[in-house]
Amino acid sequence: MKTYKDIVGDGGSDMVGQITEQAGRVQQRMATVKHIVAIMSGKGGVGKSSLTVNLAAAMADRGMQVGILDADINGASVARMTGAGGHQMAGGETGIKPATGHHGVKVMSIDLWLDEAGSPVVWDAPTQKDAFTWRGMVEAATLREFISDTEWGELDYLFIDLPPGTDKLPNMVDLLPQLSGTVIVTIPSAVSQFVVGKSIRMATELLQTPVIGLVENMSAYVCEKCGKEEALFPSGHVAKLAETHQVPYLGKIPFDPRIAMAADNARAFVTEHKETPAAKALLNLAERIGDFVS
Ligand SMILES: Nc1ncnc2c1ncn2[C@@H]1O[C@H](COP(=O)(O)OP(=O)(O)OP(=O)(O)O)[C@@H](O)[C@H]1O
Ligand SMILES: [Mg+2]
Numbered sequence: 001m002k003t004y005k006d007i008v009g010d011g012g013s014d015m016v017g018q019i020t021e022q023a024g025r026v027q028q029r030m031a032t033v034k035h036i037v038a039i040m041s042g043k044g045g046v047g048k049s050s051l052t053v054n055l056a057a058a059m060a061d062r063g064m065q066v067g068i069l070d071a072d073i074n075g076a077s078v079a080r081m082t083g084a085g086g087h088q089m090a091g092g093e094t095g096i097k098p099a100t101g102h103h104g105v106k107v108m109s110i111d112l113w114l115d116e117a118g119s120p121v122v123w124d125a126p127t128q129k130d131a132f133t134w135r136g137m138v139e140a141a142t143l144r145e146f147i148s149d150t151e152w153g154e155l156d157y158l159f160i161d162l163p164p165g166t167d168k169l170p171n172m173v174d175l176l177p178q179l180s181g182t183v184i185v186t187i188p189s190a191v192s193q194f195v196v197g198k199s200i201r202m203a204t205e206l207l208q209t210p211v212i213g214l215v216e217n218m219s220a221y222v223c224e225k226c227g228k229e230e231a232l233f234p235s236g237h238v239a240k241l242a243e244t245h246q247v248p249y250l251g252k253i254p255f256d257p258r259i260a261m262a263a264d265n266a267r268a269f270v271t272e273h274k275e276t277p278a279a280k281a282l283l284n285l286a287e288r289i290g291d292f293v294s
Contacts, residue, residue, distance in 0.1 A: 022148045029152060030178050032152065032153060032155065033152055033178075034157070035156065035180040036157075036160065036178055036179050036180055037055075037157060037158070037160070037181060037182070037183060037289060038160040038162050038207070038209070039161055039183050039185060040162040040182050040183070040184055041162075041196075041199060042164070043164060043186070043195050044165070045164070046185050046217055046218075047218060047253070048162065049081060050217075050259055051183070051282070051285070052078065053068065053081045053082055053101075053263065054269055054270040054282045055159060055282065055286050056068050056159050057268035059286055060103035060104055060105055061268075061271045062286075064156035064157055065104075065157075066104075066105050066106070066156065066157045066159070067098060067105065067106035067107070067155045067157070067158045068082070068101075068106070068107050068108075069108050069150070069158060069161070070107065070108065070110070070111070071161060071162050072161060073142060073143060073163065075164070077161075078101075078111075079099065079107055079111040080111065081263040083266030084112065085111060087099035091149065095150060095151040098150055102266060103268060103271070106155070108150045110142065139168070160179075166198055166206075169207065173207055179207060179209040180209070180212075180292075181209055181210045181211065181292060181293070182203040182207065182212060183211075183250070184196060184213070184215070184247075185217055186214060186216060186217070186238055187217055188218075188219055188233040189233050196214065196241055196245075197245060200245045213242065214238060214242040215250045216238040216239075216253070217252075218255040219231070219233070219238075220232055220235070220254045222255075222276070227277075229254065238252070248288075250285055250288050251285065256269070256277075258276070259278060270282045
């Protein structure tokens with residue numbers, strides 16, 4: 001068996017050349033995209049995808065052309081949340097056309113390529129033990145191809161729903177050259193706050209992009225009947241955290257079960273329940289992002 005020690009140079013793959021060429025393709029693709037905003041969090045399950053699809057719907061509702069790149073290979077959810085599934089995906093000579101979800105939002109996600117949406121992604125390999133060894137590498141390559149090969153066309157906003165955690169970002173960094181900024185999502189619990197500092201450092205130092213701000217999701221429960229707000233966690237920490245890290249605090253989005261229900265039914269909560277506190281908070285967030293990029 002050959003080991004890496006037996007490989008001379010790049011083994012004839014011209015790896016550097018391939019990556020440079022891919023980065024060039026990204027530049028071309030992104031030439032028609034005005035603003036690219038990444039939604040990130042050092043933690044899973046805090047509402048990144050929910051915020052992404054609602055922000056996209058809010059922007060599209062204002063007449064903007066919007067796309068979402070679901071960069072979460074293992075936990076892809078954007079196609080389902082936007083109703084973009086069920087499209088026949090195919091790569092042409094010039095690239096891949098994204099699918100279309102509610103509000104005309106263009107979507108690219110690994111889910112669109114699976115026979116059955118929601119199937120776990122299992123990479124082909126002689127054994128699953130082997131697959132484990134190179135899974136990270138193949139995931140990164142898939143993501144790089146999504147970013148470089150999708151034909152977005154003219155877009156006002158491209159939202160990137162990043163995978164939870166910060167470990168995959170280094171693989172994407174050279175492919176996100178024109179990121180306008182990142183929105184960091186957290187929930188107001190101490191353990192989540194701990195990872196926020198890491199996310200902020202990743203965004204500023206690794207991605208070298210400005211942090212648009214910190215959003216506090218699921219901050220409180222609003223009673224549907226009386227409208228009274230009940231805090232779910234002790235409040236005030238996230239705003240303080242934003243101050244400590246000198247990033248803007250973009251406000252809080254209360255817990256509203258209709259956000260989850262809308263996503264499950266491929267509907268946009270933010271445009272269907274405009275008068276609710278959660279939708280107002282989401283619309284306000286969209287506005288803050290708009291102000292930031294302009
Ligand atoms: N403000 C909210 N009110 C009610 N439910 C919410 C809210 N935000 C998110 N949720 C629900 O919480 C769950 C997790 O949200 P979501 O999938 O958006 O998180 P995520 O950060 O993208 O997760 P992952 O890290 O797994 O990608 C979902 O069921 C979603 O519907
Ligand atoms: Mg998600």
